[in-house]
Amino acid sequence: MTLALKDVVHQGELVSLLVEGTEVSTVRDIPGGVDVLDGRGMEAVPALWDAHVHFREPGNTDAEDLLSGARAAAAGGYGAVCCEPNTRPVMDTLDAIQAFDRRVEALGIPIGVYPKAALTRGQDGAELVDIEAIAPEVTAFSTDGEPVVDRELLIEAFRRTFAFDEEQPREIHAHCEETPRSHDRVVAALGDGPYLARETEIVRLHLEALEAAGMGYLRIQHVSLPETVELVKAFMSRMLDSPGLSPILVTMEVTPHHLRLCQDDIPVVEGQPDPHWKMNPPLRSAKAQRGLLAHLWDFAYIATDHAPHTPASKARPWDDAPFGVIGLETAFGALASFEDNPHLPMQRQLLLDRLSPSNKVMSPDSSRFAQGITLIDWDHVWTVDPDRFYSKSRNCPFAGMTFRGKPMYTIAGGRVVMAEGEVLF
Numbered sequence: 350m351t352l353a354l355k356d357v358v359h360q361g362e363l364v365s366l367l368v369e370g371t372e373v374s375t376v377r378d379i380p381g382g383v384d385v386l387d388g389r390g391m392e393a394v395p396a397l398w399d400a401h402v403h404f405r406e407p408g409n410t411d412a413e414d415l416l417s418g419a420r421a422a423a424a425g426g427y428g429a430v431c432c433e434p435n436t437r438p439v440m441d442t443l444d445a446i447q448a449f450d451r452r453v454e455a456l457g458i459p460i461g462v463y464p465k466a467a468l469t470r471g472q473d474g475a476e477l478v479d480i481e482a483i484a485p486e487v488t489a490f491s492t493d494g495e496p497v498v499d500r501e502l503l504i505e506a507f508r509r510t511f512a513f514d515e516e517q518p519r520e521i522h523a524h525c526e527e528t529p530r531s532h533d534r535v536v537a538a539l540g541d542g543p544y545l546a547r548e549t550e551i552v553r554l555h556l557e558a559l560e561a562a563g564m565g566y567l568r569i570q571h572v573s574l575p576e577t578v579e580l581v582k583a584f585m586s587r588m589l590d591s592p593g594l595s596p597i598l599v600t601m602e603v604t605p606h607h608l609r610l611c612q613d614d615i616p617v618v619e620g621q622p623d624p625h626w627k628m629n630p631p632l633r634s635a636k637a638q639r640g641l642l643a644h645l646w647d648f649a650y651i652a653t654d655h656a657p658h659t660p661a662s663k664a665r666p667w668d669d670a671p672f673g674v675i676g677l678e679t680a681f682g683a684l685a686s687f688e689d690n691p692h693l694p695m696q697r698q699l700l701l702d703r704l705s706p707s708n709k710v711m712s713p714d715s716s717r718f719a720q721g722i723t724l725i726d727w728d729h730v731w732t733v734d735p736d737r738f739y740s741k742s743r744n745c746p747f748a749g750m751t752f753r754g755k756p757m758y759t760i761a762g763g764r765v766v767m768a769e770g771e772v773l774f
């Protein structure tokens with residue numbers, strides 16, 4: 350069935366769009382016999398795309414599963430997501446990746462839900478997975494959850510992920526932050542340092558390994574410190590200046606919560622910081638937050654790091670509660686309504702670009718609308734109520750906040766999959 354989006358704003362003009370599957374065209378007159386959606390007051394943009402989510406399947410489906418996660422994504426205006434491999438068991442074999450894809454298909458999920466593979470077996474940071482066997486099925490290998498700090502292992506990983514397909518190298522997505530499990534490895538590699546503030550050091554180790562490898566595509570996940578951005582920028586400009594361009598690319602992602610919140614915002618409940626605000630990397634100082642905002646142009650992606658945890662696990666005291674916050678259903682509003690930053694309302698296009706697939710490195714299809722369309726009402730005022738989330742989890746630091754701006758419709762595969770907050774699958 351053909352769908353017409355009547356009177357939407359698209360690329361600055363009031364138009365109507367005709368949607369047939371993944372084909373989208375602008376029309377002057379809407380033909381008869383099509384479904385018409387009245388788009389007045391809304392802007393039509395390529396569907397949002399989140400390259401960093403945790404759907405907890407297999408292993409912890411009390412917190413989230415592929416279906417609930419996909420619904421949360423559609424509710425937030427997303428037409429595609431890429432899932433991190435730190436499930437239980439870890440996604441470190443071709444079998445696990447293929448089982449994931451079969452499950453998404455069996456569930457009939459209409460948005461794109463794509464897997465990443467772990468870079469090391471069991472996320473142990475010691476032994477690479479069978480990169481050549483898995484690479485045809487994924488676009489990236491990730492160290493999410495547990496950093497790799499073995500320089501020689503990283504050099505080999507950059508070479509093999511690049512050499513597999515030089516036209517479209519597989520990316521390495523790096524979690525450059527210490528964790529309780531990786532503490533001993535990080536100290537052995539880098540010496541003692543401030544716990545949970547090793548980001549810039551671990552990034553430096555990755556850049557050194559990348560340069561030594563002489564090839565490779567690296568994505569730094571959830572950068573939380575402006576020093577890290579400056580380090581990466583200096584590295585990339587040195588690479589571009591060096592004689593004989595090396596096939597090296599480093600991109601960075603930033604989360605809505607690190608852009609929008611800082612450590613001073615964390616509420617204290619009965620003398621304890623609220624565990625709903627606990628994540629890794631943690632919220633930083635107000636100065637670091639301002640520094641990240643000033644660098645918004647330098648990030649290729651805004652990614653939520655949607656990390657569901659059950660209410661019971663987040664009810665524990667701060668020190669015992671798990672790291673992570675959810676973000677799919679709040680990302681757009683949190684950023685669109687950032688009144689503290691007078692520049693952001695002027696940068697709608699920048700925000701959309703970082704939240705949608707036009708950066709296309711992760712996209713199997715570079716067509717702007719391949720993952721669907723999101724209709725946005727920039728003036729819709731709403732209050733975040735986690736009890737109404739499609740996610741199974743409630744660990745949201747934005748609870749109770751009022752935002753201006755909301756994705757009102759998500760269209761994927763030529764049909765409406767979310768309408769005015771209601772998910773239709």
Ligand SMILES: [Zn+2]
Nearest residue numbers: 433493494654
């Ligand atoms: Zn993550």
